[in-house]
Amino acid sequence: MSVPNNKFEGWAGMDKNSVKGELKFIEYEPKTFCDDDIELEVLYCGICASDLHTLSSGWGDMSKLYPQVVGHEVVGKVVRVGDAVKSGIKVGDIAGCGAQCDSCQECNQCEAHNENYCNNGHVGTYAGIFYRDTPAKGQKSYGGYANYWRGPSRFVVSIPDNVDPAEAAPMLCGGATVFTPLKQYGAGKKAKDVGIIGIGGLGHFALLFAKAMGANVTAITHSASKDEDAKKMGATTVIHTGDDTAKAIKGHERSLDLIVCSSNDPNMDLNTIVKLLRPHGTFCLVGAPESGDMKIHPFTLLMSNVHLSGSAIGSPDTIREMLKFVGDHDVHPWIKKYPLDKVNEAIVSQHKGEARYRYVLVNEKNGGKL
Amino acid sequence: MSVPNNKFEGWAGMDKNSVKGELKFIEYEPKTFCDDDIELEVLYCGICASDLHTLSSGWGDMSKLYPQVVGHEVVGKVVRVGDAVKSGIKVGDIAGCGAQCDSCQECNQCEAHNENYCNNGHVGTYAGIFYRDTPAKGQKSYGGYANYWRGPSRFVVSIPDNVDPAEAAPMLCGGATVFTPLKQYGAGKKAKDVGIIGIGGLGHFALLFAKAMGANVTAITHSASKDEDAKKMGATTVIHTGDDTAKAIKGHERSLDLIVCSSNDPNMDLNTIVKLLRPHGTFCLVGAPESGDMKIHPFTLLMSNVHLSGSAIGSPDTIREMLKFVGDHDVHPWIKKYPLDKVNEAIVSQHKGEARYRYVLVNEKNGGKL
Numbered sequence: 001m002s003v004p005n006n007k008f009e010g011w012a013g014m015d016k017n018s019v020k021g022e023l024k025f026i027e028y029e030p031k032t033f034c035d036d037d038i039e040l041e042v043l044y045c046g047i048c049a050s051d052l053h054t055l056s057s058g059w060g061d062m063s064k065l066y067p068q069v070v071g072h073e074v075v076g077k078v079v080r081v082g083d084a085v086k087s088g089i090k091v092g093d094i095a096g097c098g099a100q101c102d103s104c105q106e107c108n109q110c111e112a113h114n115e116n117y118c119n120n121g122h123v124g125t126y127a128g129i130f131y132r133d134t135p136a137k138g139q140k141s142y143g144g145y146a147n148y149w150r151g152p153s154r155f156v157v158s159i160p161d162n163v164d165p166a167e168a169a170p171m172l173c174g175g176a177t178v179f180t181p182l183k184q185y186g187a188g189k190k191a192k193d194v195g196i197i198g199i200g201g202l203g204h205f206a207l208l209f210a211k212a213m214g215a216n217v218t219a220i221t222h223s224a225s226k227d228e229d230a231k232k233m234g235a236t237t238v239i240h241t242g243d244d245t246a247k248a249i250k251g252h253e254r255s256l257d258l259i260v261c262s263s264n265d266p267n268m269d270l271n272t273i274v275k276l277l278r279p280h281g282t283f284c285l286v287g288a289p290e291s292g293d294m295k296i297h298p299f300t301l302l303m304s305n306v307h308l309s310g311s312a313i314g315s316p317d318t319i320r321e322m323l324k325f326v327g328d329h330d331v332h333p334w335i336k337k338y339p340l341d342k343v344n345e346a347i348v349s350q351h352k353g354e355a356r357y358r359y360v361l362v363n364e365k366n367g368g369k370l
Numbered sequence: 371m372s373v374p375n376n377k378f379e380g381w382a383g384m385d386k387n388s389v390k391g392e393l394k395f396i397e398y399e400p401k402t403f404c405d406d407d408i409e410l411e412v413l414y415c416g417i418c419a420s421d422l423h424t425l426s427s428g429w430g431d432m433s434k435l436y437p438q439v440v441g442h443e444v445v446g447k448v449v450r451v452g453d454a455v456k457s458g459i460k461v462g463d464i465a466g467c468g469a470q471c472d473s474c475q476e477c478n479q480c481e482a483h484n485e486n487y488c489n490n491g492h493v494g495t496y497a498g499i500f501y502r503d504t505p506a507k508g509q510k511s512y513g514g515y516a517n518y519w520r521g522p523s524r525f526v527v528s529i530p531d532n533v534d535p536a537e538a539a540p541m542l543c544g545g546a547t548v549f550t551p552l553k554q555y556g557a558g559k560k561a562k563d564v565g566i567i568g569i570g571g572l573g574h575f576a577l578l579f580a581k582a583m584g585a586n587v588t589a590i591t592h593s594a595s596k597d598e599d600a601k602k603m604g605a606t607t608v609i610h611t612g613d614d615t616a617k618a619i620k621g622h623e624r625s626l627d628l629i630v631c632s633s634n635d636p637n638m639d640l641n642t643i644v645k646l647l648r649p650h651g652t653f654c655l656v657g658a659p660e661s662g663d664m665k666i667h668p669f670t671l672l673m674s675n676v677h678l679s680g681s682a683i684g685s686p687d688t689i690r691e692m693l694k695f696v697g698d699h700d701v702h703p704w705i706k707k708y709p710l711d712k713v714n715e716a717i718v719s720q721h722k723g724e725a726r727y728r729y730v731l732v733n734e735k736n737g738g739k740l
């Protein structure tokens with residue numbers, strides 16, 4: 001066991017151009033190690049679309065938070081456990097943290113294990129500011145494109161022995177983001193027929209999970225380029241929206257109980273798309289477009305009792321449930337590994353939309369396996 | 371028992387100016403009486419906002435359907451029962467029909483007793499065209515501002531002995547429209563804290579029902595003019611949105627599990643209003659504005675897992691459940707009766723927004739009691 005000092009090293013975005021492959025390797029001071037913290041020697045870190053939205057300030061101005069080490073799909077070896085940690089995780093364990101690394105930990109939502117909807121706001125695993133009354137109050141959070149990561153134990157989950165740690169990494173945000181609504185809305189149970197819009201990083205997880213949950217899965221995608229992949233992931237039907245959504249859905253109206261939408265397309269014709277749903281069905285948004293309001297006509301909602309919702313990441317409990325599910329059902333995401341040193345190459349490729357379907361950075365110095 | 375002929379008489383809208391109090395008393399030919407029909411001698415008929423939207427063509431051009439006898443909250447004495455009717459309703463019973471008088475009666479939604487979401491479309495109790503393969507196929511439906519009404523028995527419900535028939539009338543559409551989502555989303559059970567937007571005809575039913583279901587009820591209204599009424603109906607909290615919704619909801623964020631929105635305000639600030647909901651909560655629209663798309667920001671949905679839905683009228687089974695609930699819980703709507711002959715006075719008053727809170731037309735000639 002190495003005892004880490006208070007200087008971490010990682011690949012940081014220095015400004016909004018960093019998304020173009022201009023991350024710099026820097027030394028930085030992490031949050032103060034607190035009694036309830038866990039520290040990881042990073043082995044793997046997934047590249048999430050959120051990383052790119054953040055680096056580019058696409059979701060809002062991040063200028064105050066540069067330099068920023070992103071990465072919130074962190075898996076590593078536990079090297080330090082605070083005295084107040086009660087989760088049972090110990091030094092030497094393989095553990096990880098997803099997109100959220102802290103919350104108030106005391107509101108009714110946190111008490112109900114819905115930390116992702118904490119009434120007092122959640123602290124992102126990077127680009128966040130710790131606000132609980134700890135020695136780290138007011139400090140920045142840094143992510144996993146780094147040699148070490150540390151954060152509150154409540155948000156650190158064990159990686160089960162029967163799940164490959166490299167495959168676990170991209171599930172901690174991307175996987176959990178779609179697993180959460182699939183479970184919530186009963187994919188394979190109450191929701192027998194499930195549609196997944198968008199076959200990208202999130203969509204590919206959704207297809208794999210929905211299939212493993214026993215649902216009949218329909219992939220809904222703009223073009224035909226990923227048809228074969230979608231079918232390999234479990235889709236039995238593929239709908240190409242193309243340029244005429246109304247025409248595309250003809251014959252499929254009211255065929256689905258649940259749609260999980262991972263598409264970021266700001267021009268999606270919601271009024272047409274939700275016609276795919278049976279009455280009482282749910283359209284759940286998990287993609288977060290860099291755009292303005294969505295539009296839906298009141299009669300669309302009134303005349304079929306469909307539900308428009310959204311879901312953000314997953315709570316620690318849901319992440320644990322997902323990892324158990326993944327192990328039990330032998331689910332394997334489609335990942336491509338990059339050495340951490342090639343992070344700039346990886347994010348440029350991701351930014352171009354080339355990922356099929358999820359990139360994982362490997363910290364070979366710490367023992368991560370390419 | 372009188373055996374009706376094939377000429378009915380009622381108050382008809384002849385064009386879109388009829389909403390200004392220009393209904394004419396006419397004779398008209400109703401749908402052909404079919405084997406599965408029931409015929410009522412009308413005693414009471416509620417005036418619903420839909421009647422006015424239809425008369426004025428506000429929801430779309432109705433020119434082909436004039437002359438139009440509206441009224442879809444019809445209660446009367448059963449005077450004729452078709453040979454194929456199996457519902458047990460018999461001549462002399464008091465029965466009624468709400469906003470829907472037919473559907474395909476064979477799709478999976480109809481089989482599941484969700485006739486209000488029939489896959490093949492529902493036939494309105496007025497301004498509809500019968501489409502099932504019966505002798506009435508292609509004929510118009512006419513409503514209850516009349517001496518008689520007839521229609522398919524599947525949509526005719528008995529009025530329980532412990533419910534005043536005059537009070538039952540406005541519940542058949544207005545009441546059922548809000549009872550349905552209150553039940554669906556568990557008012558008083560899973561949804562302990564319920565908000566009702568708009569204190570009009572629908573809103574007043576929603577307040578009464580939500581209170582009787584055991585919920586903590588918040589009324590949300592534009593101005594203070596109906597505060598006292600709302601409290602008498604069961605609201606413990608009243609929020610005035612005024613001209614600054616964000617200011618109005620301050621201190622009430624995440625205080626509700628369910629919002630039933632009966633407001634037609636096309637300018638409602640949805641992104642702010644739904645902040646009243648706890649995570650996983652539902653905003654259910656029951657009012658149908660004569661306007662375009664509603665707007666909601668993706669992050670509004672994503673960051674709190676709220677649900678935006680709509681609900682249309684009630685199925686026959688739900689209407690029966692409502693009437694039983696009303697009898698069991700001694701719920702009394704706030705109604706004002708008008709003689710049928712004063713229908714023009716009543717609709718003008720309704721159109722001005724003067725109803726406190728629901729008008730019921732009384733057919734004294736048939737024995738209705740003022």
